[in-house]
Amino acid sequence: MPPRSRQHAKSKRESTREMKISSVESTNEKINTDSKVSLPWTPSVYTAIKILLSARLCAAVWSNISDCDEVYNYWEPMHFLLHGKGFQTWEYSPLYAIRSYAYLWIHAVPCYIYGTLLQSNKILVFYYLRCLFAFCCALCELYFYRAVCRHFGPNIGRLMLTFLTLSSGMFISSTAFLPSSFSMYLSSIALAAWFIQKYEIAVFATAVSTLVGWPFAVILGLPIAYDMIILKKKLLHFIKWSFISLFLIIIPLVLVDSRHFGKLVFAPLNIVLYNVFTSHGPDLYGTEPCSFYFLNGFLNFNIVFLAALIAIPAMLLLRALEGTPKKISKSPPFYLCLAPMYLWMVVFFPLAHKKSW
Numbered sequence: 461m462p463p464r465s466r467q468h469a470k471s472k473r474e475s476t477r478e479m480k481i482s483s484v485e486s487t488n489e490k491i492n493t494d495s496k497v498s499l500p501w502t503p504s505v506y507t508a509i510k511i512l513l514s515a516r517l518c519a520a521v522w523s524n525i526s527d528c529d530e531v532y533n534y535w536e537p538m539h540f541l542l543h544g545k546g547f548q549t550w551e552y553s554p555l556y557a558i559r560s561y562a563y564l565w566i567h568a569v570p571c572y573i574y575g576t577l578l579q580s581n582k583i584l585v586f587y588y589l590r591c592l593f594a595f596c597c598a599l600c601e602l603y604f605y606r607a608v609c610r611h612f613g614p615n616i617g618r619l620m621l622t623f624l625t626l627s628s629g630m631f632i633s634s635t636a637f638l639p640s641s642f643s644m645y646l647s648s649i650a651l652a653a654w655f656i657q658k659y660e661i662a663v664f665a666t667a668v669s670t671l672v673g674w675p676f677a678v679i680l681g682l683p684i685a686y687d688m689i690i691l692k693k694k695l696l697h698f699i700k701w702s703f704i705s706l707f708l709i710i711i712p713l714v715l716v717d718s719r720h721f722g723k724l725v726f727a728p729l730n731i732v733l734y735n736v737f738t739s740h741g742p743d744l745y746g747t748e749p750c751s752f753y754f755l756n757g758f759l760n761f762n763i764v765f766l767a768a769l770i771a772i773p774a775m776l777l778l779r780a781l782e783g784t785p786k787k788i789s790k791s792p793p794f795y796l797c798l799a800p801m802y803l804w805m806v807v808f809f810p811l812a813h814k815k816s817w
Contacts (some may be wrong), residue, residue: 502614508621509602515625516594520587520635527638533559534567534637535586541568542575542585558734560727562716563639563672590635597634597641600648607652611791629760643673647680654684655797657790659694660701667705671713675728679807683799687792753809771798 503511525531532549540546541564551559567589574588601624609617624630633641646669653661666681688694710726717725757765772795 500614500618502609502618503621505602505606508605509598511621511625512598512601512605513595515631516598516634517591519631520590520594523632523635525636526632527636530637534564537561538564538568538571538637541565542572554721554723554725556730556734557717557721557723557725557727558731560672560713560717561720562713562727563642565716566672567637589637593635593637593641597645600645604648604652607655611655611797612794623761623764627761627764632760639673640677643669643677645669646673647677650681650684651797651800654687654792659684659688659697663688663698663701664705664708667702667709671706671709671728675732676808679803680800682803683792683796687796691792691796750809753805768801772802 525535532547533551536546537548537552537559538546540548541561549559550556552561570592571585571589575585579585605617605621605624608620633644635641646665650662650665650669653659653665662684663681666678666684670678670681685698688698713728714724714726717727761768775794775798
């Protein structure tokens, strides 16, 4: 074959090969495009953190202090730790010792660093701490959002992100200097870790929320314990991480509080004993009617709260109509994931809620 003919045949083969490769790439692109189109849209991690952080920073700057406890039981004693002067409430009296100085120091240390290195103006330190609250809350919510998208699907995750961002209750509580807000951060982490089978993080976050924040938040950890012990048969794993968490938390907690109170003190136990086993507990200064909880839930989340109330009945009805799916999943069942809210209602709604003046 002449050289020119061989060159022409070679060029023709290469052209045919390029056409086949182009055809395969085109087919792959079409498949990828079709799969992307079929997936429901949901905000990316970067979009979600920008949305959440924007809302929480607005709360840090513009939300007022709506609870007297925040002023006199947290801002005031932290002012004492930082500047050596401040009023003392009866909760910090060694006679009762139901508030923890360890919780205060977690917040006082970054304020001290900021005031020493950057700006000692008390107003700026105040807003610095609130912005720090906003940042921490947004990160916890982001972790929760990712876990919800992974376990429940992107549609549920997208709705949850919208509800969290627009909730007036989250606007108020996200930057509040209160143990209940601290427990809210940690409970979000615990539940999110539970959804994605990060049991070590779930147990540790629940322990921090309960011991450092608000002791009654332990109720939210009961479904996690049930899932690990009864459903997943991870009793030894649960016991192991419970002891590790208690060891890492209780020792520094007791040391810090005992130093400030001048005697051996375990503040979480004291607050439970005072509120549950005494005649002058949370109802000492008057109580709200039982309807307070429902009105407060509706005020904070509007129709979302009403939808949450019927979540499990609606899910059971749907399962009855469609039939129970026969698939084995390592993730916790949906009914158990909804259990924390119902447990909270069963335990706290019948109790009298103290009036806030």
